[in-house]
Structures are given as structure tokens and as C-alpha cells.
Amino acid sequence: GENVEQHPSTLSVQEGDSAVIKCTYSDSASNYFPWYKQELGKRPQLIIDIRSNVGEKKDQRIAVTLNKTAKHFSLHITETQPEDSAVYFCAASLSGSARQLTFGSGTQLTVLP
């Protein structure tokens, strides 16, 4: 089955700096890659996603890039703010009728004021 690895496990940045989180996946048939933000004790919230026919997608301060050849994708957050502090999860899923998400292990992002 699919396996998703995520790095780093913890990341501290100064407010205003950029943060980058990287993930690799194993199944070349995976074609959908969402990113979730989870605050302590809360539900995972979908913040951005990308499909395999796209190389990059941006939404304000957040961007995701995908390299299908290398089977890796990354989350980029620019101009970080303290409210960006949370755990971020990458995930991958296949097309077809079963679309369960395989999650990475998470990155604890701390933005220092």
C-alpha cells in the first residue's frame, strides 16, 4: 500500500520567515495530495491540495509543489504568523472508488514572535 514520509517532524521559524515541509510518497498511482492543519485537540482542516496534473498551486501565503517523477511534494508558507503554529499533515490518495488518505507523520510548526 501507499506510504507517506514527512519531514521535518518539528520546525521553528521566526515570525515573517518562510517555512517548508516536505513529503515523499511510494505509490506512483497516487494522484491527489492534500495538506491539513491541525491545532491542538481540534479537527484536521484542509488548507490546500494539488492534483497530479498540476505542478504548483498557490493560495495567498500558502503554496504546494508536486514533483511526480521524484514522488515528492512540499508545502511552502511565506510571511509566517504566530497563528500558523500548528501540526501540519501531508497526505496522498489514489483515484478510483476507494479514496482513503494515507497521512504523513506530521510536522509541528512553531512560529516565534
Place this chain on the structure above:
Amino acid sequence: DSGVTQTPKHLITATGQRVTLRCSPRSGDLSVYWYQQSLDQGLQFLIQYYNGEERAKGNILERFSAQQFPDLHSELNLSSLELGDSALYFCASSVGGQGHHEQYFGPGTRLTVT
């Protein structure tokens, strides 16, 4: 608010007992997914239903079962509970069908087995 609801929010029970977790998907969503989040295992997929039928199974124990009802709400049944079953259980829903992948999570049920 994602539009996905889960009850109860918290559940404390003893080993050997049985509990039922309930999920109502967003209006219009046909797919329901159950995930377990524990400190040592991260977020793991358990089972998926689409329009009342089981669609995929993940790392779900035989002691666990689920179903989706005609009104599309879903229940996850956990029996013969063990201490290791203590976790956050999330339900997510999506439209399902061709090209629709986005999954929206409910607030979760925190299960504590003592």
C-alpha cells in the same frame, strides 16, 4: 465548521466494554471515512462507506465495525475495548463520485478506555 458532526465529543469507558460513535456527513456528501488518531500511530484510515456500501478497509481491527445508514449517517462500533484503543476518532466526508477528492473532517470523538 466543516459541516460534519460527530457525537459524542468525549467518551470514557472501561476495558471490555462496547461503544458506538456517530457521524453525520456534510449535506450532499455520499462518502464517509473513519480515521483513528493516536500519539504513536498518527492518523490512520479505518474504513470508508459510499452511499451505504463499504468501499475500502484500512487498518481496522476485527473488534471494530461500521455501517452507513440510508440517511447517510454512519456509526463506528468498537467492542471488547482495550487500553490501546484510547484515541481520537475522526469521521470525514466527501462528495464522492468522479473527480471529487476533498475530505472534510468532523470535530472528532475522544475515547478514553480505563
